[in-house]
Amino acid sequence: MLSAFSMGFYYWMALLTIGSLVSAQKDWWETASFYQIYPRSFQDSNGDGIGDLNGITSRLQYLKSLGVTGFWLSPIYPSPMADFGYDISSFTDIHPSFGTMADFKRLVEEAKKLQLRVILDFVPNHSSDEHEWFRKSAKRESGYEDFYVWQDAKPGTDRDPPNNWVAAWYGSAWEWNDERQQFYLHQFHKKQPDLNYRNPAVVQAMKNVLLFWLDLGVDGFRVDAVPWLFETVGFPDEPISGQSNDPLSQNYLSHIYTLDQPETVDMVYQWRELLDEYKRKYNTTTKILMTEAWSSLDVVKTYFNDSNNRQGSQMPFNFQLITRLDSNSKAIDFKTVIDSWLDIIPAGHTPNWVLGNHDKRRVSSRMGGDHMVDIMAMIELTLPGITVTYQGEEIGMHDVDISWADTQDPAACQLTEETYQQGTRDPARTPFQWDNTPNAGFTNASVKPWLPLATDYPLLNVKVQQETTENSHLKVFKELMNLRGTKTFVWGSFNSMVLGTNVYALARSFPNDKRTYVALTNIGITVETIDATKLDSSLPNDLVVRVVSVSSKYAPGETVTANSIQLQPYEAVLLSNGGTLALAPRFALFACFMLVVFKLFN
Secondary structure (H helix, E strand, O other): OOOOOHHHHHHHHHHHHHHHHHOOOOOHHHHEEEEEOHHHHHHOOOOOOOOOOOHHOOOHHHHHHHOOOOOOOOOOOOOOOOOOOOOOOOOOOOOOOOOHHHHHHHHHHHHHOOOOOEEEEEOOOOOOOOOOOHHHHHHOOOOOOOEOEEOOOOOOOOOOOOOOOOOOOOEEEEEEEEEOEEEHHHOOOOOOOHHHHHEEEEEEHHHHHHHHHHHOOOOOOEEOHHHHHOOOOOOOOOOEEEOOOOOOHHHHOOOOOOOOOOOHHHHHHHHHHHHHHHHHHHHOOOOOEEEEEOOOOHHHHHEEEEEOOEEEEEOOOOOOOHOOOOOOOOHHHHHHHHHHHHHOOOOOOOOOOOOOOOOOOHHHHHHHHHHHHHHHHHHHHHHOOEEEEOOOOOHHOOOOOOOOOOOOOOHHOOOOOOHHHOOOOOHHHHOOOOOOOOHOOOOOOOOOOOOOOOOOOOOOOOOHHHOOOOOOHHHHHHHHHOOOOOOHHHEEEEEEEOOOEEEEEEEEEEEEOOOOEEEEEEEEOOOEEHHHOOOOOOOOOOOEEEOOOOOOOOOOEEEEEEOOOEEOOOOEEEEEEEOOOOOHHHHHHHHHHHHHHHEEEE
């Protein structure tokens, strides 16, 4: 038996250790990996060729197998579909093509059983012109007169728009309403009138929308089109940018009065206050905000917090990997872009990484081909912080050429057959490829799916990549996701540099567990021989191969010499030193507790 002093020493040391671990716990979202579902294209359950909620529910086990923390759904609300759900006619119901409210509740219930978080798209800037609020506002009904942004025609004209503002898609941002005899503002489609956030009733109405869905069990919101919420008072003309000769093009003007107004950031802070208060009131888990702003880094930074430490969005989306990298990018470009994002993250906040979404070209197509799929996955999933994966990226789905006859995207349909490909988002929205059965397992519809499938889906699908005895994009993705739960990836330090001619190298290290991981990605067309000790001088002579890209000549478990690692063109490898796998915090806490029990009673 231990002496009383020894027992007391172990006891207090254990308490100190446990207390340290508890205080160091991260909130659930700080280590999360999210998966974006575009509902129309994920899984059809009723044979109409359109994905739906019950289809998503039937595939939750797949999401769990990927190792993601949760998923966010593009809009599922009632809508005339002028912008495929972003023109909402009721913020508190479900579009019939996606199912019913009962279907949604079952989806949330089944997701919670699997410990998957549910995030909804919140579209606050505008509604559909078929929303009852707009109809009442057009009639000037009491309480709704100023729910939207209304203006008279330009003085001295019969029916000229109030100013020169243009919509994000094309054309004037103003549309005449015969019933009200005024123009209304629409910064997107003319069937998407802008709500008036200078009206307190609108602010409260949209807060009530958030509360409605929180009460149904959702874990947070992806907030759409945040920069457009407010416009400058007085509606002055915007200056000409000099980037276009077409006065109806968005690039014709510098949008200094319609984008990124100071009140917009304050509105995000108000929503965060509402979510935090909900957590306190109902003693529930943290509810999060993901804010979509394709703004400059100095603007995006303001969404985190202000000088008074007032908190905003937990996840101002990081689109730098989408907007600043392409098939021509070199390793130094990767480092520059990634470091520029890390440099703006305020102390105590968490970086996030987004490779794609329903509005942008898929990784394979944007970055130059299949050979970049594993490279991008390895970089994103090795970086510190939160990750967001768009459906299909884990298997390397690519864009599909959509003919003019098959085009569905409203943004493209308003163009011509000669120009529609410049504006279409359909290529990245095609149905998910589950297997090699007809329609890729997406639907058993006798009619065509709402968008055509990729012609190579019999070879590029989940089933093939799961069952192959060879390596696959899906296997690479899952292996990387498994490692993200270890202490080194949760708590470890981060370092990166360019090695050789065109190799972007990343290191994650956690000294307490003597574990270091090194990711080497050859972004060039030549063979490179790399000295990994330049990235981390403490690396041992021998490193173990943990994860390799589909094209790699290495095999997991193989040992390589740290100062002489040969990489083929577009090859990616994740290596580690020896040592034991780090325990996640909750398991470390349990192990510490068991040690105390053992010492006290033996």
